[in-house]
């Protein structure tokens with residue numbers, strides 16, 4: 001079999017699709033269900049283990065741009081996400097079951113993909129005709145981890161992430177919470193963001209966007225600034241009570257808050273709380289851009305709840321990853337106004353994250369420097385996030401296919417989000433390497449940037465899409481334009497998102513479609 005891919009997560013699934021779309025047969029190894037991980041719950045490929053959000057979906061946001069680039073490159077992950085979309089304002093959130101089902105189904109029926117349910121315990125042999133992609137994720141099995149250590153010649157770096165709890169919708173007190181999008185932004189079916197209109201028209205209480213809060217959303221699902229959320233408003237007394245309980249609550253693991261190494265974009269709430277009484281109010285509990293309709297004013301602090309499945313009966317606490325003991329989570333989180341009687345569908349947990357030091361180990365084509373017929377992709381290659389993991393799988397899949405066809409390997413320029421991510425992973429300072437989400441900050445700056453922040457971001461996105469189109473043309477990957485078929489799939493998924501994601505008709509189109517195939 002020309003291409004071997006180890007790991008059927010977001011990166012491995014995307015890599016297999018890209019290869020098969022280019023006529024390269026791929027064997028995809030996935031160890032579940034025989035060998036489970038600490039966080040996956042099913043045997044499906046591309047299972048989302050925590051948040052159901054792929055974050056922002058507009059071009060004024062770097063992850064929105066990355067997604068658009070992936071769509072133009074024929075990404076399976078993006079197409080499955082469109083088809084399983086649930087309401088989340090300007091973000092792209094999905095019904096996780098349906099999403100994984102679509103990815104698994106598409107690969108299972110593809111004639112060039114063979115799925116093998118088996119743990120790979122040693123790095124397979126590779127050659128130009130038979131390259132290998134390792135995409136085993138943050139929870140790479142122990143046996144393979146040992147092989148990786150000897151290959152890359154160094155101990156794995158590691159840190160901890162934590163996942164957010166989910167509550168049952170019917171257990172939320174609707175008299176206390178209110179539904180609103182931050183800044184009153186909500187995505188219309190046409191993709192236009194609506195302006196904020198305060199209910200009582202009082203200009204004094206109208207919140208203004210504050211640059212401090214406008215950073216791009218980190219991977220662990222902290223509010224991306226727009227969405228249809230349920231908001232739990234706090235008075236200062238309620239916040240104080242909650243804060244005191246949180247900093248005194250018992251953790252599930254031994255704690256030394258200074259020594260543990262968490263990814264800054266995914267800190268457990270108790271770790272944030274230990275940094276100071278107001279840290280949460282400037283993070284996941286920020287009240288800005290929200291107006292409590294009962295008072296006509298922003299609350300002192302707020303917890304946002306995001307719909308987690310299409311049925312709308314599960315809500316996750318946005319940005320509330322935690323490693324408190326489960327009994328302590330129940331006690332402390334029930335101090336949140338509106339969650340006094342909450343029933344927990346899932347508690348937060350702590351987990352390991354395995355990744356290599358990208359700049360030491362990888363070329364920007366995602367090939368291993370010491371062995372260019374071997375590729376790393378996904379979280380273990382040193383990126384952070386669902387979208388970034390899938391994006392790296394996409395390029396690894398394209399380049400592994402190029403090797404098989406005897407063609408040159410390549411990546412899009414650094415003016416594109418996907419090219420910038422590749423460059424960051426392979427060129428950041430290896431002494432202080434930290435996995436990164438995509439941001440405009442790691443892309444090539446504009447020569448003559450427009451004045452306004454929004455205009456600058458849009459100009460970067462326009463340049464990125466133009467440059468991607470040119471790169472795709474040069475490498476015979478199509479013209480880089482959004483296809484009419486995808487546009488129709490997107491609008492059909494959007495218009496049915498309130499009640500059920502992709503229509504049967506659009507699902508059919510998805511399976512029958514040749515989009516992504518050359």
Ligand SMILES: Cc1cc2nc3c(=O)[nH]c(=O)nc-3n(C[C@H](O)[C@H](O)[C@H](O)COP(=O)(O)OP(=O)(O)OC[C@H]3O[C@@H](n4cnc5c(N)ncnc54)[C@H](O)[C@@H]3O)c2cc1C
Pocket residue numbers: 006007008009010011012029030031032037039040046047048049050051052118119120121135136137138139140141144161162163219220221351352377378379380384385386387389390
């Ligand atoms: C608990 C947790 C929560 C996270 N939360 C978020 C979040 O909310 N948002 C976000 O954007 N990102 C999150 N991430 C980070 C990251 O984006 C995801 O882990 C993402 O799934 C990474 O994609 P991947 O393809 O690299 O790995 P995965 O999706 O984990 O896929 C790797 C696959 O390889 C398989 N595998 C492992 N070892 C072997 C082996 N030896 N042989 C065969 N198969 C093997 C695994 O079973 C798995 O299916 C989280 C990570 C973790 C661990």
